[in-house]
Structures are given as C-alpha cells and as structure tokens.
Amino acid sequence: DAGVIQSPRHEVTEMGQEVTLRCKPISGHNSLFWYRQTMMRGLELLIYFNNNVPIDDSGMPEDRFSAKMPNASFSTLKIQPSEPRDSAVYFCASSFADVEQFFGPGTRLTVL
Amino acid sequence: TQLLEQSPQFLSIQEGENLTVYCNSSSVFSSLQWYRQEPGEGPVLLVTVVTGGEVKKLKRLTFQFGDARKDSSLHITAAQPGDTGLYLCAGGGGADGLTFGKGTHLIIQP
Numbered sequence: 001d002a003g004v005i006q007s008p009r010h011e012v013t014e015m016g017q018e019v020t021l022r023c024k025p026i027s028g029h030n031s032l033f034w035y036r037q038t039m040m041r042g043l044e045l046l047i048y049f050n051n052n053v054p055i056d057d058s059g060m061p062e063d064r065f066s067a068k069m070p071n072a073s074f075s076t077l078k079i080q081p082s083e084p085r086d087s088a089v090y091f092c093a094s095s096f097a098d099v100e101q102f103f104g105p106g107t108r109l110t111v112l
Numbered sequence: 113t114q115l116l117e118q119s120p121q122f123l124s125i126q127e128g129e130n131l132t133v134y135c136n137s138s139s140v141f142s143s144l145q146w147y148r149q150e151p152g153e154g155p156v157l158l159v160t161v162v163t164g165g166e167v168k169k170l171k172r173l174t175f176q177f178g179d180a181r182k183d184s185s186l187h188i189t190a191a192q193p194g195d196t197g198l199y200l201c202a203g204g205g206g207a208d209g210l211t212f213g214k215g216t217h218l219i220i221q222p
Binding site for chain 2: 004033035041042043044045048056059091093100101102103104105106
C-alpha cells in the first residue's frame with residue numbers, strides 16, 4: 001500500500017503565481033481532507049470531500065483557494081494568486097468511514 | 113468552534129525521565145485522537161479514545177480520556193530519544209474533519 005501520495009513535496013513560487021497541489025488518496029477510501037500547517041496556527045482543516053463531493057469548505061481562507069476532486073483517486077488544491085502568507089505545509093489525508101485518517105507527507109509551499 | 117489547548121507547548125527532558133502532556137477543551141468530544149508527527153512527515157495516529165475515563169496503553173505510552181470527555185493526557189514512561197516529535201491531539205474525525213491542538217514539541221536528549 002503506497003499510502004497517501006502528494007506532489008510536489010516542495011514548491012517555491014513568486015507572489016501572484018498560481019500554485020496547484022495534488023493528492024492521491026489511499027485506494028478504497030471515500031473521504032479526503034486538505035489541511036494547512038504553520039507554526040503560528042498549527043494544523044487547520046481547509047476542506048473535506050466525501051465520495052468526491054465537497055462537504056465543508058468553511059476552512060478555506062478566501063476565494064483565492066479552491067479545491068476539486070474529479071474522481072475517487074485524485075484531488076487538487078489551487079491557490080490563485082498566491083501570497084507570501086500562504087507559505088505553509090499543506091497536508092492531504094484520506095479515510096474510510098469512521099476509521100482513522102491517514103496523512104500524506106505534505107507539500108511545503110514557499111511564496112516569495 | 114471547538115478548540116483544543118495543548119500544554120506544554122515545548123518540553124525537553126533527559127532520556128529515562130517520565131513526562132505527561134495535556135490536551136484540554138471546554139467542549140465535549142465524542143472521541144479524541146493522539147498523533148505523533150516527525151519532521152518532514154505527516155501526522156501518524158497513535159490512539160483513539162472514545163469512552164469517558166478510558167485508559168489505553170501503547171508500550172511506554174499511556175493515554176487517558178477525561179470522565180467528561182473534554183480533556184486527555186499522554187504519559188510517557190522512561191522516555192527515549194525515539195520519542196522525540198510533535199504530539200498532537202485531535203477531536204472529531206472519521207467522515208468529518210479533525211480539529212487539532214497546536215501540539216507539544218517533545219525533545220528527548222540522550
């Protein structure tokens with residue numbers, strides 16, 4: 001089992017550029033979560049999907065952030081335009097029913 | 113919004129010592145989870161507690177859920193350098209997103 005796969009692992013971009021983060025959940029899992037982690041705010045839930053449908057996006061900081069899950073094996077988190085305050089580690093996690101959430105290794109985003 | 117407060121924020125102790133870290137909330141949680149996160153990796157689940165007063169042991173780690181299901185503690189006996197990491201508590205979960213505390217950064221010095 002490959003676990004949750006995220007790409008890229010590191011992303012450095014300039015302010016104003018579009019950033020796309022990708023996630024492949026564990027096969028068979030029906031829930032997918034996007035989190036953001038910073039020293040100041042800790043780990044925050046941005047959005048989660050159940051059976052590919054967005055259930056709660058109240059954690060998305062603003063309209064510059066968007067997430068999609070076109071199928072059960074792929075999700076993207078897009079930031080457009082990016083700002084320096086978006087710099088953080090972004091985690092994707094997946095789960096099945098009420099069993100534990102499995103986290104990917106994260107994408108470290110730096111916006112200059 | 114349900115908040116989880118963890119203490120201490122940072123803890124550095126010598127190998128072989130015992131320690132306890134805490135997770136507190138003013139809200140009741142149906143379940144509470146403890147994760148450990150190592151640098152460059154995502155959090156990994158250690159344990160889930162669901163019943164008020166529940167105690168679970170994982171080798172040298174003992175987890176307790178408060179009777180009112182508002183707080184939890186993690187006790188480590190005879191800490192080892194391999195225990196170093198960020199310990200996070202989280203409420204909720206499953207088909208819903210988790211609410212995380214900010215964590216306790218633990219360093220065990222040889």
